[in-house]
Amino acid sequence: xxxxxxxxxxxxxxxxxxNQICAYLEHLGFPAVAVNSVEAAIIVFKPELFELVICDVLxxxxxxxxxxxxxxxxxxxxxxxxxxxxxxxxxxxxxxxxNIDVIYQKPVFLKTIKQILNDALMLNLK
Numbered sequence: 001x002x003x004x005x006x007x008x009x010x011x012x013x014x015x016x017x018x019n020q021i022c023a024y025l026e027h028l029g030f031p032a033v034a035v036n037s038v039e040a041a042i043i044v045f046k047p048e049l050f051e052l053v054i055c056d057v058l059x060x061x062x063x064x065x066x067x068x069x070x071x072x073x074x075x076x077x078x079x080x081x082x083x084x085x086x087x088x089x090x091x092x093x094x095x096x097x098x099n100i101d102v103i104y105q106k107p108v109f110l111k112t113i114k115q116i117l118n119d120a121l122m123l124n125l126k
């Protein structure tokens with residue numbers, strides 16, 4: 001992650017999940033902002049403000065794959081990590097096709113958040 005402390009954008013349609021992830025991130029010293037839809041994320045996302053996006057996959061309206069496509073098209077340097085309670089072989093296929101950095105399975109715990117941050121750091125070093 002960068003030397004300047006930018007925020008991490010957390011996108012999940014379940015507010016309690018988004019808020020819990022933000023609490024974990026802030027506990028680790030990373031400022032975070034939670035939004036409850038991809039549509040809201042697209043409105044607030046600015047690459048100069050956010051250095052990482054953590055996004056749920058299955059949500060009403062636009063989903064996590066839509067968020068990945070938006071970021072890849074307009075801000076390809078920004079790492080995106082997807083989280084999902086639903087994980088099967090199709091997820092791995094989507095991961096390859098859409099060039100998704102990492103997909104983690106829910107529930108997300110503090111240990112998982114640490115791994116997400118480590119993976120994001122490695123992605124930024126590429």
